[in-house]
Amino acid sequence: MHRLSDTEFVQFQRFIFEAAGITLTDAKKALVSGRLAKRLHACQVKSYGEYLSLLGSGLERQTAVDLLTTNETYFFREPKHFQFLRKEITGGSLRGAAPLRVWSAASSTGEEPYSIAMLLSDCLPGQPWDVIGTDISARVLERARAGHYSMERISHFPPGYLQRFCLKGRDSQEGTLLVQRAVRDKVEFQRVNLNEPLPHLGTFDVIFLRNVLIYFSMETKRKVVTRVLSLLKPGGYLFIGHSESLIEVTDAVELISPAIYRKAP
Numbered sequence: 293m294h295r296l297s298d299t300e301f302v303q304f305q306r307f308i309f310e311a312a313g314i315t316l317t318d319a320k321k322a323l324v325s326g327r328l329a330k331r332l333h334a335c336q337v338k339s340y341g342e343y344l345s346l347l348g349s350g351l352e353r354q355t356a357v358d359l360l361t362t363n364e365t366y367f368f369r370e371p372k373h374f375q376f377l378r379k380e381i382t383g384g385s386l387r388g389a390a391p392l393r394v395w396s397a398a399s400s401t402g403e404e405p406y407s408i409a410m411l412l413s414d415c416l417p418g419q420p421w422d423v424i425g426t427d428i429s430a431r432v433l434e435r436a437r438a439g440h441y442s443m444e445r446i447s448h449f450p451p452g453y454l455q456r457f458c459l460k461g462r463d464s465q466e467g468t469l470l471v472q473r474a475v476r477d478k479v480e481f482q483r484v485n486l487n488e489p490l491p492h493l494g495t496f497d498v499i500f501l502r503n504v505l506i507y508f509s510m511e512t513k514r515k516v517v518t519r520v521l522s523l524l525k526p527g528g529y530l531f532i533g534h535s536e537s538l539i540e541v542t543d544a545v546e547l548i549s550p551a552i553y554r555k556a557p
């Protein structure tokens with residue numbers, strides 16, 4: 293068992309802050325040593341200090357980012373957001389937007405953008421729409437593209453959606469679901485670091501930026517939110533996590549419902 297010294301921990305804090313903007317508090321020391329322990333073995337290094345010296349270069353740097361990010365998510369998380377979106381698309385201010393464009397800006401393993409895509413397939417039959425999912429972690433994006441999940445993640449599915457939009461695994465795939473090809477093909481995944489200038493993604497009617505701001509310092513939150521809002525159309529909606537807030541982060545959007553903000557039309 294390798295020991296992570298306080299000095300090495302500070303270097304990991306600096307590494308993930310510079311790479312992703314993530315602030316790891318001192319309470320996260322056990323998490324860092326636990327998540328990286330296997331990599332020391334895989335890379336055949338004898339200490340966390342030696343492992344740190346590998347993080348200057350491409351591949352291991354991405355692996356360390358993958359391991360130090362928290363990717364917890366599930367389908368139709370915070371169902372009120374999806375109810376709100378349904379209402380706006382079918383009868384509210386987003387009715388008639390063509391194509392309707394939605395960005396899941398920290399999409400993790402894909403449950404969030406696929407939930408959005410299922411809702412749009414349901415509400416906008418035959419109409420054009422785009423969903424883009426982005427994340428800093430290459431590992432979660434790979435899992436997202438596969439669209440293959442454990443059935444444990446289905447408790448928030450709206451009635452009928454599982455049958456309509458997913459295939460249930462049989463035999464060796466028992467206990468799993470595969471998002472149907474028609475839905476998978478509509479969602480594009482891309483690696484994007486929100487802590488850097490954004491690539492060209494176009495502009496969006498709705499942006500989900502949920503459960504990622506909590507990992508950022510106030511200064512990083514401000515920069516990330518400003519960047520993200522530059523891609524939100526006037527009159528568009530920004531969703532954040534229910535435990536997050538934009539107080540003192542920006543006044544460019546107005547709070548209209550819990551964790552839902554709107555840019556002036």
Ligand SMILES: C[S@@+](CC[C@H](N)C(=O)[O-])C[C@H]1O[C@@H](n2cnc3c(N)ncnc32)[C@H](O)[C@@H]1O
Nearest residue numbers: 312361365398400428429485486487502503504
């Ligand atoms: C807890 S998950 C949230 C997933 C989903 N939005 C939800 O609410 O269920 C947070 C995600 O943010 C990603 N993340 C962390 N820092 C990031 C950054 N600088 N740029 C892009 N994504 C980042 C992580 O890789 C992780 O997948």
